[in-house]
Amino acid sequence: MPEKEDIAPHVEELARVLGEKVGRDVTKEELEEQLLKFLDYGVPIDQAKRTLARHYGVNIPQGETASRPIGSRTLLSDVRDGDSKLNLLVRVISVNPKEITVKGEKKTIFYGFLGDESASTGFTAWKDFELEKGDVVRIGNAYARGWQEKIDISLGDYTRIMKVDPSELPRHPAAMNACKVSGLSAGLSGVELATRILSVEGREVTARGEQKTVFSGIMGDETGKVRFTAWHDFGIKEGDVVRISGAYVKDWRGVPQLVFDENSTLEKLDGDALPEADILDEGNVTTLAQLVERKGATDVVVNATLIEVRPGSGLVFRCPECNRVLQKGTCRLHDKVTGTPDLRIKAVLDDGEENISAVFGREITEALLGKSMAECMEEARESMDYEVVESELKARLVGEPMRVRGNAINDDYGVMLLAQEAKRLTVDIISEADKLAQEMI
Amino acid sequence: MIRRETAKRVFAGEYNASRIEMKDEGEGSPSYVLTPLGEKVNRIFIVGVLTDVEPVGESGELYRARISDPTGVFSLYSGQYQAEVTDALSSIEPPAYVAVVGKSRVYEPEPGQIYVSVRPEAVRVVDENLRNYWVLETCKLTKKRLGAMREAALMESPSVEEMVKLSYSPELAANACKAVECYDELDLGYYNSMLADAINYLSPNAQIENLKRDERIVIRQPIDRKKNDAAPIGHPETFEESGTEPTKEQLPAAAPVTPDNEAEETRILSIISELGGERGAAWDEVVERGMDGGLDRFAVEEVLTSLMDKGLIYEPTLGRLRRA
Structure with a gap:
């Protein structure tokens, strides 16, 4: 437990920050008492100072308090696998019970999502902390584990949890992240953006035993398009131009997806605020660097040079059961099978x-070759070599600038554009x- | 996972002037050539005119090829370990437009003396249109680097953070700062004219107004950075005399951009004979001596290219010149 002498410098610092308010609104003794109380609850010192200062109407920006001792608050976006003794200030986004059996004993644990202004992260509580959806809590001594390549916050026997006033963690950061679609990447929160709804459909889901309609579709602005999911019925229709505040971006099968719910606000804008749907539908030219930074994107156009035709391009045979490409007539799952021919380019x-991978399917490959798959089969038979098509693709395409449109997905191997x-x-x-000449100096 | 190296677009005029080889921190970093305009080249993509392919060395397994672009000539070396490419390359009849994907190579005969070349990974015969597209793309990317270099050179002490604030990408910013730090002498005006000429190559009628061909942003490093606190690292000595913008009258007379060809060619030829020992004349010395005659570096190299095209001189080894 901190002693009075230990916190004297902090009280002095607070008094300095509060200036003439000391003596008028509050005395130093009161400050010291309140600060000690916070510390008794395990609130990190700089958080406590910031909270007290805010209470008396002064904002100390993050990172500006003099001391950041061990035990200062960590933002969820900064949590790494293996971190321990974490102090967090988070809102409980969801919490669900789960029955497990440990050493033959039935036990109830809780799992769900925690969020702060930086990110949202899954958690597992190994005992009942009586967490409820919407609670804002200070968590002391939590730890983080990587699980299926995602971070999970563990709350165990040594974890302290204190409910605080929800205003301590504003629902949305005071300054919204005003975004264009091209600036959306997974992990962003507090997003505000104006877009046109290009398509939308509702579907019934069961979430926590409740029937609910979620709305998903595609929206876009002049910089790009993005999939979205709305967990609340805002009555949006195709063609609407809307401004959404307090949305966040999640990774959905390797593509960023905008998510918003009842905690977000949605405002309908004038239809002229953005270009018409058919103009937005022409696709947005994106640089490869942007695609890599965004970690994938929905329906983009890139202009880039096809620099390599990768092995496995050309004529391939797929397993009739699972569609996997056969290696020497063998499927990884179904062993020897009679394959179905297909044509593709891995580029x-x-x-x-920047550079990314791209996959072109049969139709595109046929068009680029100027040959049908039947003709390719014929050529392969004549030369007794299936790789003849791959060689021909190399001879025709390496070094050619291409305009490619499709969805870009992101995985462990980087960004891959699935060409449409x-x-x-x-x-x-x-x-x-x-044009370039005119820009010269 | 190791990220695939992006194939950089750099003109021969910039690539060949590279004198820095570097690696990133951490184990297993590939080696890069850092060009004077701050491009970090490991993989490179070139489209140009293949002017000659010839076997070098005794075994006959190593081929040298030259690819010309509007600013200079790339040297390619391809050997038995790239049999497929070597075969492809040696079967092409020059002159031909070719596209090449390759890796940067550094040859350092003596410490500090660095010559760069390219080891091809893939080669393909293409058409003029593709070559022009490459020149256009390379112009755009060169212009971007030149802009970043100008900015970095004008900073008292170039900092990546400040550059990023000016909305340069972190990579572009870091490489520009590194180039300003690594190159003792950088003549950005030279690259500005090189770029203008490349643009004019595509569009001879393009009016490049107010081009500061004589713009001299010359960066000279203090010899001992630590002792010389008064001159911080990378402090640009703009316009040589002071940091103030000179009036038109103060600018040196414009260097002849298209030299009086025949007279200059004769003069350069005699310089090469004079300097050439058994190993031939060192390229850099020839250029330096050539510049004494009033030409700028760019013009001298143009004369050299023209002499090579006429078959009057050749490069027995990289960086050496000899009369035919």
Whole structure:
């Protein structure tokens, strides 16, 4: 337990920050008493100082208190696998009980999501802390474990939890992250953006035993498109232009997805506020660097050079059971099978600043080759070599600038563009050069 | 997971002037060539004119090829370990437009003396249109780097953070700062003219108005950085004399951009004979001597390229010149 002498410098610092309020609104003795009380509850010193200062109408920005001892608050976005003795200030986004059996004994644990202004993270409580959805709590001595490549916060026997006033953690940070669609990447929260709803459909789900309708679809602005899910019925229709505040971005199958719920606000805007749907639908040209930074995206167009045709391109055979590509006539799952022929290109796209993988399916491959799959089969038979198609693709495409449209997904191997359209890029070189000339100094 | 290296677009004029080889921190970092404009090249993509392919060395397994772009000539070396590419390369009849993906290579015959070349990974015959597209793309990316270098050079002490505030990407910012730190002498005006010429190559009628061909942002490093506190690292000596913008009259007379070809060629040829010993004349010395005659570096190299095209001189080894 902290002694009075230990906190004297902190009281002095607080008094300095509060200035003339000391003596008028509060005495130093009162400050000391209140500060000690916070510390008794295990509140980190700089959090306590910030809270007290705010109470008397002064904001100390994050990171500006003089001392940041061990035990200062960690933001969820900064939590790493293996961290221990974590002090958090979070809102309980969801909590669910779960029966487990430990050493033959039935036990109830709790799991769900915690969120703060930086991120939301799953948690597991190994005993009943009486957490309820919507609670804002200070957590002392939690630890973090990696689980299936995600971080999970563990609350155990040594964890302290104190409910605090929900105003301590504003629902949305005072300053919203005003975003354009191209700026959305998984993990962002407090997002505010204006978009046009390009498609929307409702579906029934059961969440925590409750029937609920969620609305999902695609929205976009002049910078790009994004999938969304609304956990609340805002009455949005296709074609609406809306401003959403307090949304967050989650990774959904490797693509960023905007999520909003009853805690978000939605305001309908004038239809002229954004270009019409058919204009937005033409696709947005994105640099590869942006795609990598965004960790994937919905329906984008990239202009880049096809720098490599990867092995496994050309004529391939797929397992009729599971659609996997066969290796030497063998499926990983179903052993020897008679494969169904298919045509594809596994490529690397490179714009000189970044590179990503891309996959082109049969139709695109046929168009780029100027040959049907039947013709490719014929050629392979004649030369007794299935790889003849791969060689031909290399001879035709390596170094060609391409315009490719599709969805970009992100996984452990980086970003991959699943092409829906691809063609050779055509550029009016002279007029582009003239434009460049004008920008020269 | 190891990230695949992006294939950088750099003109021969910039790539060949590289004198810095570097690695990133951490084990297993590939080696990079750091160009004077701060491009970190490990993989490179070139489209240009293949001007010649010839076997070098006794075994006949190593081939050297030259690829010309509007600013200079890339040297490629391809050997038995790239049999497929070597075969492809040696079967192409020059001149031909080719696209090459390759890796940067450094040759350091003596400490501090660095010559760069390219080891091809893939080569393909392409058409003029693709070459022009490459020149355009390379112009755009070079212009971006030049902008970042200008900014970094004008900073008292170039900092990545400050550069990022000016909305340069962290990578571009870091590489520009590194180049300003590593290169003792950087003549950004030279690269500005190189870029302008490359743009004019695509569009001969493009009016590049107010081009500061003579712009001299020359960065000179203090010889001993620690002792010389008065001159902080990378302090740019703008316009040589002082940091103030000179009036038009103060600017040196414009260097002839297109030299009087024949006279200059004869002069450079005699310099090469004069300097050339058994190993041939050192490229850098030839350029330096050539500049004494009033040409800028760019113009001298143009003369050299023209002499090579005429077959009057050749490079027996990288960085050496000899009369045919």
